[in-house]
Structures are given as C-alpha cells and as structure tokens.
Amino acid sequence: MATPLLEITALTKGFPGVTALDAVDFVLHRGEIHALMGENGAGKSTLIKVLTGVFPRDGGETRLEGQIIVPRSPREAEALGISTVYQEVNLIPHLSVAENICLGRQPTWLGAIRWRAIARRARVALARLDLTLDVNRQLSSYSIAVQQLVAIARALDVSAKLLILDEPTSSLDKTEVEELFKKLRKLREGGLGIIFITHFLDQVYEISDSITVLRNGCRVGCFATRDLPRIKLVSHMIGKAVQQVEALERKRASADSIRSEAPLLEARGLGRKGALQPLDLEIRPGEVVGLAGLLGSGRTETARLLFGVDRPDQGTVRVNHKAVRFNSPRTAIRYRIALTPEDRKVAGIIPNLSVRENIVLALQASRGSWRRLPVTEQEKLADQFIQALGIKTPSREQVMRNLSGGNQQKVLLARWLATEPKLFILDEPTRGIDVGAKAEVEKLIQSLRQEGLAVLFISSELEEVVRQSQRVVVLRDRRKVDELTEGEISEEAIMQSIATHNLERPVT
Amino acid sequence: MIDWFSDLLFWVVFGLILFSLRGQRIFWTVGALGLLLLFNQFFTPGFFHIQLLDGHLYGSRIDVLNQGAKVMLLSLGMVLVIATGGVDLSVGAVMAIAAAVSSRLLVTEHQPAGVAIVVALAVSVLAGAWNGVLVAGFGIQPIVATLVLMVAGRGVAQLITEGQIINFLDPAMVYIGNGHLFALPFTLTLVLFMLALAFFLVRRTALGLFIESVGDNDEASRYSGINARQVKFLVYTFSGLCAGLAGLVACSNIKSADANNIGLYLELDAILAVVVGGTSLQGGRFYLIGAVVGGLFIQTLTTTMYARNVSSDISPVPKALVIIAVCLFQSESFRKRFSGFAQSLGRVPKPHGSGPRQNLSTVTPHDSPKP
Numbered sequence: 001m002a003t004p005l006l007e008i009t010a011l012t013k014g015f016p017g018v019t020a021l022d023a024v025d026f027v028l029h030r031g032e033i034h035a036l037m038g039e040n041g042a043g044k045s046t047l048i049k050v051l052t053g054v055f056p057r058d059g060g061e062t063r064l065e066g067q068i069i070v071p072r073s074p075r076e077a078e079a080l081g082i083s084t085v086y087q088e089v090n091l092i093p094h095l096s097v098a099e100n101i102c103l104g105r106q107p108t109w110l111g112a113i114r115w116r117a118i119a120r121r122a123r124v125a126l127a128r129l130d131l132t133l134d135v136n137r138q139l140s141s142y143s144i145a146v147q148q149l150v151a152i153a154r155a156l157d158v159s160a161k162l163l164i165l166d167e168p169t170s171s172l173d174k175t176e177v178e179e180l181f182k183k184l185r186k187l188r189e190g191g192l193g194i195i196f197i198t199h200f201l202d203q204v205y206e207i208s209d210s211i212t213v214l215r216n217g218c219r220v221g222c223f224a225t226r227d228l229p230r231i232k233l234v235s236h237m238i239g240k241a242v243q244q245v246e247a248l249e250r251k252r253a254s255a256d257s258i259r260s261e262a263p264l265l266e267a268r269g270l271g272r273k274g275a276l277q278p279l280d281l282e283i284r285p286g287e288v289v290g291l292a293g294l295l296g297s298g299r300t301e302t303a304r305l306l307f308g309v310d311r312p313d314q315g316t317v318r319v320n321h322k323a324v325r326f327n328s329p330r331t332a333i334r335y336r337i338a339l340t341p342e343d344r345k346v347a348g349i350i351p352n353l354s355v356r357e358n359i360v361l362a363l364q365a366s367r368g369s370w371r372r373l374p375v376t377e378q379e380k381l382a383d384q385f386i387q388a389l390g391i392k393t394p395s396r397e398q399v400m401r402n403l404s405g406g407n408q409q410k411v412l413l414a415r416w417l418a419t420e421p422k423l424f425i426l427d428e429p430t431r432g433i434d435v436g437a438k439a440e441v442e443k444l445i446q447s448l449r450q451e452g453l454a455v456l457f458i459s460s461e462l463e464e465v466v467r468q469s470q471r472v473v474v475l476r477d478r479r480k481v482d483e484l485t486e487g488e489i490s491e492e493a494i495m496q497s498i499a500t501h502n503l504e505r506p507v508t
Numbered sequence: 509m510i511d512w513f514s515d516l517l518f519w520v521v522f523g524l525i526l527f528s529l530r531g532q533r534i535f536w537t538v539g540a541l542g543l544l545l546l547f548n549q550f551f552t553p554g555f556f557h558i559q560l561l562d563g564h565l566y567g568s569r570i571d572v573l574n575q576g577a578k579v580m581l582l583s584l585g586m587v588l589v590i591a592t593g594g595v596d597l598s599v600g601a602v603m604a605i606a607a608a609v610s611s612r613l614l615v616t617e618h619q620p621a622g623v624a625i626v627v628a629l630a631v632s633v634l635a636g637a638w639n640g641v642l643v644a645g646f647g648i649q650p651i652v653a654t655l656v657l658m659v660a661g662r663g664v665a666q667l668i669t670e671g672q673i674i675n676f677l678d679p680a681m682v683y684i685g686n687g688h689l690f691a692l693p694f695t696l697t698l699v700l701f702m703l704a705l706a707f708f709l710v711r712r713t714a715l716g717l718f719i720e721s722v723g724d725n726d727e728a729s730r731y732s733g734i735n736a737r738q739v740k741f742l743v744y745t746f747s748g749l750c751a752g753l754a755g756l757v758a759c760s761n762i763k764s765a766d767a768n769n770i771g772l773y774l775e776l777d778a779i780l781a782v783v784v785g786g787t788s789l790q791g792g793r794f795y796l797i798g799a800v801v802g803g804l805f806i807q808t809l810t811t812t813m814y815a816r817n818v819s820s821d822i823s824p825v826p827k828a829l830v831i832i833a834v835c836l837f838q839s840e841s842f843r844k845r846f847s848g849f850a851q852s853l854g855r856v857p858k859p860h861g862s863g864p865r866q867n868l869s870t871v872t873p874h875d876s877p878k879p
Binding site: 307309328329330333339341346347348349350351352353357360361362364365366367368369370371372373415 | 712713714715717718720721724725727728729730731732733734735792793
C-alpha cells in the first residue's frame with residue numbers, strides 16, 4: 001500500500017493532572033473519510049488541536065505524506081495542507097463571502113488589497129464545491145448551512161490535502177446534511193483525506209469509510225465502518241463489553257416508592273424545531289426517569305423545554321393535569337420545578353457571591369424582592385444544607401468560585417432543594433465531580449425519590465442511569481427512540497436502543 | 509488653637525473609622541481619602557481652616573461636601589447600574605433636563621417651587637425608565653442605549669429652556685444647593701437621605717442580592733428564576749432619579765439653568781467614583797458607601813487642585829494619576845506584587861503599610877484557600 005496521507009504514531013499529550021492523549025495512533029489515506037468517535041473527554045478535540053498546532057505535543061510523531069511535520073500554529077498546519085472547519089461557524093458574519101474566504105491570505109499589490117483578485121479566488125474556491133454564490137454579499141445573509149460550506153471552501157482554498165470537520169452537521173437539518181455529504185463525497189473522489197467528527201451515529205454510517213474510536217485518551221481501535229456493527233461502536237465508545245453488560249451487578253432502586261399512577265408532569269408531542277422532535281414524557285411522583293442518549297441526542301434540549309428556558313413550538317405540558325405554558329424558568333419554578341443545568345459555570349453558579357447567597361437565591365427569587373429572607377434565616381438555611389449535603393467550605397460566606405466542582409454542584413442542589421421542588425430535573429449532575437461527591441449526589445437523589453419527588457435524571461454515564469432510574473427514555477438524534485420500563489433497564493438494552501437503526505416505537 | 513484642636517479631633521475620628529473598616533473593601537477608598545486629606549493638612553495652607561459664620565460652617569472641607577454632593581448623588585444611581593454589568597452615560601444630560609424643567613416651570617410658567625421640583629424629578633425618573641426600557645426591554649447594550657440620551661438629552665434640555673439660560677431667585681429652589689441645615693450644607697442631608705433610601709431599597713429588600721446576582725452571572729440568575737429585566741429596569745430608573753436630584757442641586761448652586769453646561773462630563777466622575785469605591789465595572793458585588801466615599805474622594809481631589817492653584821487646564825493629569833494609583837491599590841494581586849517589589853528594593857511599602865495588609869489577607873473571603 002502506498003504511504004498513507006497522514007500517519008500519527010504514539011501521540012501523547014498531557015495537561016496538568018490528566019493525560020488527554022496516551023500514545024494514540026491514527027492513520028488516514030488519500031480519498032478516505034475517517035470518523036473520529038468518542039464520548040466527551042475522550043480526546044478527540046485534543047487530537048485535532050495537537051495535529052493542527054494549537055497545542056504542542058508531549059510525545060509521538062506525525063507524518064504527512066511520509067514527511068515528519070511539527071506544526072506550531074494552525075497557520076503553519078494550514079500551510080502544510082491541513083485545514084480545519086470547526087463546529088461553530090468560525091467566520092465573520094458581517095464580512096462578505098469573498099472576504100471570509102480570503103481573510104488572512106488576501107492577495108495584495110504593494111500592500112493594497114486586490115479586491116477583484118479576492119472575488120475571483122473566492123469564486124474558484126466555491127466552484128470546487130459546485131457552489132455559486134454572490135461573493136460580495138454579506139456572509140450572514142446566507143443560511144447556516146451555506147455558511148458552513150463557505151467555511152469548507154475557505155479551508156480548501158489553501159491547497160489542502162487533509163480536511164478536518166469538527167461536528168460540521170450539528171446545526172444543519174436533514175436535507176442540508178445530505179447536501180453537505182454530497183460535496184464531501186465529491187471531495188473524497190478528488191483524493192482529499194477527511195477526518196470527520198460527529199456525535200450522530202447515523203451520519204457516521206452514512207458517510208465514513210473507517211472509524212477510529214477514542215476513549216479516555218486512548219485509542220480503542222480503528223475499524224472499517226462496514227465491519228463494525230453499531231452496538232459494537234457504542235460499546236467501544238462507552239467502554240463496556242456487550243456480553244458483560246448483562247452480567248453487570250445491578251443495584252437498582254425498585255419502583256416501590258411511586259406513590260401514584262397519576263403523572264406529576266405529562267408532556268405530549270413536546271418539540272422545538274431544530275432542537276427536539278416531538279416526544280411524549282411522563283414523570284410520576286416518587287419516580288426517577290432517566291434520560292439516556294449520546295451527547296447531542298436531545299437530552300439537554302428536553303430539559304430546557306421542560307424548564308421554560310426555551311419555548312416549545314409544539315406540544316403540551318401538563319403539571320398535575322393542568323395545562324401549563326412556561327415562558328421562562330420563573331413560570332416553571334412557580335409550578336415547583338427545579339433544574340440544575342448541564343453547564344454549571346454558565347448557567348449555575350454565581351461565582352463572586354457567597355455560598356449562603358447562592359443557596360438562598362432561587363428561594364428568594366420565588367419570594368420576590370420585597371419579602372426578603374432575614375439574614376438569620378438565610379444563615380440557618382445555608383448551615384442546614386452545608387451540613388445535610390456535606391458541602392466542604394470553610395464558611396457559608398466563602399465565595400462560590402473558590403469551591404471545588406463537586407461542592408459547587410452540591411450548593412446548586414441546595415439552592416433548589418430550598419425551594420422544595422416537586423420535580424427536579426438534573427442535567428449531568430455528576431459531571432466533572434470526584435467519585436466521593438458523585439456517590440453522595442446519587443444517594444441524595446434516591447432519598448429525594450423516597451420522599452416523593454419526581455426526578456428527571458440526565459447523564460452520559462449509562463451505568464448511572466441504570467442504577468438510578470425506574471424508567472429510562474432513550475433519545476437519539478434529537479428524538480425519542482425508546483422507553484424502557486422497570487425490568488427492561490440494562491446498559492445493553494439502552495445501548496441497543498441507541499444503536500438500533502429502525503425505530504422500535506415510532507414517535508410522531 | 510481651636511483649629512489645631514479640631515484638626516486633632518478630626519484625625520482621631522477619621523482614624524477610628526478607618527480602623528473599624530480594616531479588612532473591608534472600602535478600607536482602601538477611605539484610606540485614599542485620608543491620604544489625600546493628610547497631604548492637604550501639611551501642604552495646602554488653609555485647607556483645614558474651618559469657621560462658624562451665622563451658625564453655618566465654612567471651609568474647604570465643607571466645600572468638598574457641598575460641591576461633591578452632585579457626584580455623590582450620581583454615584584449612588586451609577587453604582588447600582590454598574591453592579592448589573594451596565595453603565596449609565598446619560599446622567600449628565602438628565603441633570604440638564606431636570607434643571608431645565610424645574611427652572612422653566614418656576615420662571616416661565618410661574619409655578620410654585622414644589623411643583624417645579626416634583627415635575628423635574630418625575631421627568632428624570634421617566635428618562636431613567638427610558639434607558640431601562642432600551643436596556644432591559646430591547647436588550648440594547650447599556651453603553652449604546654444610554655449614549656442616546658446622553659447626546660439627545662442636552663438637546664431636549666435646550667428645547668425646554670428655548671435655548672435661554674434661565675435665572676431664578678426662588679428661595680426654596682436656591683435653598684437646595686445653598687441652604688444649611690444643622691450648620692452643614694443642606695446638600696449633605698440630601699445625600700445622606702438618598703444613601704439611606706438606596707440602602708433600604710437594596711439591602712433591606714432582596715433587590716441588592718438580585719442586582720449582584722444578575723451582574724455576576726446573568727444566565728444563571730435567569731435559571732434561578734430572577735426577573736433580570738425587571739432588576740435592570742429598576743436600576744436605570746433609580747439612576748434617573750438620582751441624576752434628577754443632582755440636576756436640581758447643580759442649577760440651585762448657580763441659581764440658573766444652563767442646559768449646555770449643567771452636569772457636563774459628570775457621568776465620567778460618577779463612573780470613576782464607583783470604581784474608586786471598589787465596585788468592578790464587570791458588575792456583581794457593589795459597594796454603596798464606597799461609591800459615595802469615592803465621589804467625595806474625587807471632589808476632594810478637584811478641590812485640592814483648585815486650592816493649590818493648579819491650572820484647570822492641566823489639573824486632569826495629576827487627577828488621573830492619583831485615580832489610577834487608587835484603583836491599582838484596590839487590586840489584591842497588584843498589592844501583592846507591589847509589596848514584593850517594594851521589599852525587593854529593601855524597604856517596606858510606605859503608603860499602605862504591611863500592617864493592614866496582613867490583616868486583610870486573613871479577613872477577606874477572597875483570600876481564603878480553596879477547600
């Protein structure tokens with residue numbers, strides 16, 4: 001076989017405290033679309049960033065067409081023929097299409113920009129993708145899909161040998177994805193090597209020739225796509241052997257605490273264009289409903305719709321049989337719904353306020369500004385939760401940002417518990433926190449359930465979902481694909497649901 | 509002799525206040541004010557001279573209180589706006605509008621002073637509410653939203669005064685900026701009253717918590733159920749009220765309404781006062797009293813320049829240098845680096861000795877180690 005286009009051997013990269021990449025090998029041939037798969041934190045982005053010179057490497061070597069390369073910046077990598085298109089369109093919306101394509105490498109004459117040459121060059125670049133656009137129009141006047149294609153055209157403008165696409169489809173709809181794939185196939189025929197990163201399994205099987213799976217910074221393996229069944233891929237990604245899954249010890253809570261058959265919350269056909277296909281969901285008091293699925297499958301989107309962060313554009317929600325419409329978290333809170341968000345930093349903690357203030361915040365917000373909780377009451381509440389949840393802080397007046405991730409998470413739980421919610425939506429409550437805190441959070445969830453709370457539990461860790469839930473709703477590609485009830489819940493069953501191509505239970 | 513004794517008394521009281529503030533954020537603001545006063549005690553003759561005439565106190569320090577009232581009033585509104593992560597550039601223009609409305613009603617329309625004052629304040633509140641609607645309702649960036657009124661407001665004031673400078677002699681109106689109460693300028697009472705009002709509004713209700721929360725993390729506040737729009741609307745409205753009062757004081761000071769010059773560039777002084785008072789322009793934690801002391805500091809600086817016959821053309825330069833120094837010293841990391849630098853020169857830092865610094869590092873919550 002000829003020299004591969006790209007050959008990475010034993011690439012290693014560490015950050016303080018973590019090994020992000022551990023002797024990873026990767027091979028890409030000309031005219032190949034190679035999917036890079038792995039759950040969050042598996043090392044995909046790090047691999048790309050080392051390859052394109054964003055991060056320096058700690059060890060290993062990279063050969064492009066047999067030559068050792070050590071790019072020190074994305075610009076150098078680009079000059080070598082490695083171009084990258086990122087998830088979020090990385091262009092400047094207020095500049096024209098032509099300016100965006102040529103930005104940073106604009107042809108000049110005696111220091112002056114040659115506008116006509118720019119336009120010509122942009123048209124040539126777009127022609128490679130069979131696109132004809134008005135290159136002088138402002139980029140933002142085109143759809144996101146077209147902008148994505150412009151970004152690819154820009155990447156190909158420098159004589160690229162290797163194109164890296166980091167989740168290029170996450171903001172595109174189905175027809176747009178097909179259009180993109182058509183162009184990618186054409187580029188593949190032209191001999192370009194493409195590395196494709198996505199969370200959508202269907203797309204991987206539709207377009208890629210081979211798959212490399214990473215997990216925890218290590219390469220699990222490289223497979224030909226047609227030889228790798230979906231279930232195998234999923235099990236490689238999450239690191240559980242399919243056969244062993246069934247034998248896994250299951251310390252699951254039973255459904256004995258479900259107090260009534262009447263659901264506390266009932267969603268029918270709840271959906272939002274571009275975020276979530278309509279789904280049905282019921283949560284009963286005393287029940288933990290798990291929401292499983294890979295990243296980007298619509299888990300967080302479901303939580304946001306239920307909590308009024310985003311407004312649904314179809315479907316109904318009933319709380320205690322009463323039809324409700326949440327325009328903002330404020331309205332959802334009025335119905336005693338609470339949510340700890342996936343991204344603690346952005347939507348959770350108030351970093352410069354004290355632990356006490358962070359704890360009383362939601363309760364105070366629901367009381368309004370006039371009925372202020374007296375300071376002694378606030379202190380009592382804070383102390384009570386610091387003790388009950390074992391929040392490690394030198395004092396209740398400590399500023400929030402000085403707490404560790406696990407303790408911040410506990411403070412957020414306390415913030416909501418103080419409002420005495422009836423439904424608690426927990427989006428990745430154990431992400432980024434240490435093992436001890438994790439166990440405590442899990443224990444807390446179970447005791448809340450026994451007290452009769454309804455809990456919607458979202459997690460990427462199937463093990464956790466299986467352990468916690470009485471019912472599991474499985475999402476894939478932004479739609480509900482399955483619902484597992486007591487007795488059917490197992491990691492294998494969930495993996496099976498995620499991987500199954502045909503929907504077992506069509507959802508309208 | 510009496511001067512000598514009153515000075516001593518002043519410094520003892522000042523020292524006690526400063527001592528009681530150790531470990532708090534506004535220690536640095538009050539300390540800076542103290543240093544500035546100390547400088548004047550020794551190097552500016554007559555600055556500390558104080559006398560009682562007709563039962564009223566007169567002297568440079570009293571002037572500072574009286575002249576500083578405008579910036580102190582503005583900074584009360586400004587500090588809340590800045591705490592939400594915004595800024596209100598229009599306060600100078602709103603001052604001009606309030607002055608124009610009150611003097612027009614008083615002089616041209618022959619209305620009683622009470623009516624003039626109430627209407628002027630109502631118009632200022634409306635102006636603040638307008639900013640609030642632009643920022644909270646339409647989501648326009650605060651600096652742009654308030655720039656609109658900053659520019660247009662003076663035009664509005666000109667329209668109201670019909671381009672004239674309106675002079676008045678109404679005793680009630682004149683009293684606001686020139687009268688005395690308890691031997692001290694009435695403006696001081698006004699400032700203290702507004703400070704108490706603001707304090708009640710934000711610290712006796714939960715509004716202060718909401719303001720800090722919104723300024724610190726807007727998104728997380730929304731998730732917690734705080735009505736961020738309402739909070740923002742309120743602070744801009746309150747800033748309008750403060751600006752209106754400052755406008756009344758300003759025109760009362762000179763017994764006339766000059767739409768072109770009243771409150772000119774005062775928004776910048778107010779912003780500076782807030783920053784000197786320890787509140788970050790990023791929003792979040794705010795210091796009401798700090799902002800007022802900051803206003804006092806800036807006025808003291810201005811009066812010092814004036815008393816030392818520094819030409820008004822060049823006085824902004826030393827003023828700027830002093831303010832930069834104060835802001836730097838409020839930063840924990842700068843103080844650490846500075847003391848390291850000073851020690852490397854073989855001496856202990858003079859202006860902010862290592863004593864209070866030591867205290868600070870054990871008391872401030874910001875300093876405590878990660879658990």
